[in-house]
Amino acid sequence: MPPRKRRRKVFREPPVSVYKPAGIPARELEEILITVDEFEAIRLSDFKGMNQREASTVMHVSQPTFNRILSSARNKIARGLVEGSVLRIEGGNYVLGDGSGFLKCMSCEARVDPESKSCPKCGATSFRWERFSS
Ligand SMILES: [Zn+2]
Numbered sequence: 681m682p683p684r685k686r687r688r689k690v691f692r693e694p695p696v697s698v699y700k701p702a703g704i705p706a707r708e709l710e711e712i713l714i715t716v717d718e719f720e721a722i723r724l725s726d727f728k729g730m731n732q733r734e735a736s737t738v739m740h741v742s743q744p745t746f747n748r749i750l751s752s753a754r755n756k757i758a759r760g761l762v763e764g765s766v767l768r769i770e771g772g773n774y775v776l777g778d779g780s781g782f783l784k785c786m787s788c789e790a791r792v793d794p795e796s797k798s799c800p801k802c803g804a805t806s807f808r809w810e811r812f813s814s
Contacts, residue, residue, distance in 0.1 A: 688717040715772025718753035
């Protein structure tokens with residue numbers, strides 16, 4: 681069996697899925713596809729200000745993987761802005777973090793809101809995902 685690619689955790693999907701330069705028909709524009717996990721990397725790192733260790737934990741990936749996702753996302757967004765392309769956000773390898781489990785503090789086992797940067801009980805910043813037991 682081929683190794684299963686781990687799916688990345690995404691807390692919520694983007695509110696808008698297509699950004700298009702005004703006044704130019706879409707068929708004349710290049711379209712750049714940004715995956716939902718790339719969008720999440722931007723949201724956690726550049727919007728919420730998490731460092732890569734925190735953000736990689738929230739997304740349930742290694743730091744090198746997170747770094748690769750983030751670099752790819754930044755590169756695509758920069759290219760879209762510079763070249764005036766359509767940016768479409770969809771697809772990718774991810775599961776929604778609010779549906780399949782919850783974040784647990786690795787020090788005190790408290791449940792942690794994926795939006796918070798540290799444990800509300802003990803202040804630790806190391807979390808892991810736990811599945812809801814069924
Ligand atoms: Zn804790």
